[in-house]
Amino acid sequence: MGIQTAKTPRSCQGNRRCRRCSNRQAVIRKYDLMLCRQCFRENAKAIGFEKH
Numbered sequence: 001m002g003i004q005t006a007k008t009p010r011s012c013q014g015n016r017r018c019r020r021c022s023n024r025q026a027v028i029r030k031y032d033l034m035l036c037r038q039c040f041r042e043n044a045k046a047i048g049f050e051k052h
Contacts, residue, residue, distance in 0.1 A: 016027045018036035026037040033040065033047075044050070 014024065016029065016034070017024055018027055018039055019034050020039040020043075021036060023036040023038070028035050028037060028040050035043070040047075
C-alpha cells in the first residue's frame with residue numbers, strides 16, 4: 001500500500017471563489033478568470049469579451 005497524500009488546499013473545490021463577490025457556485029476558471037457567472041455577465045465587456 002502506498003502513502004496517502006492529501007490534496008493541496010489550493011486545488012479543493014471549496015477554495016474556488018469569485019474574485020468579486022466570494023461566491024463559491026458557478027465559478028468560471030477558464031482563462032484564469034475566477035469569476036462567478038453573474039459577475040462575469042456584469043463585467044464581460046469591460047474584460048474584453050463580446051457576444052457574437
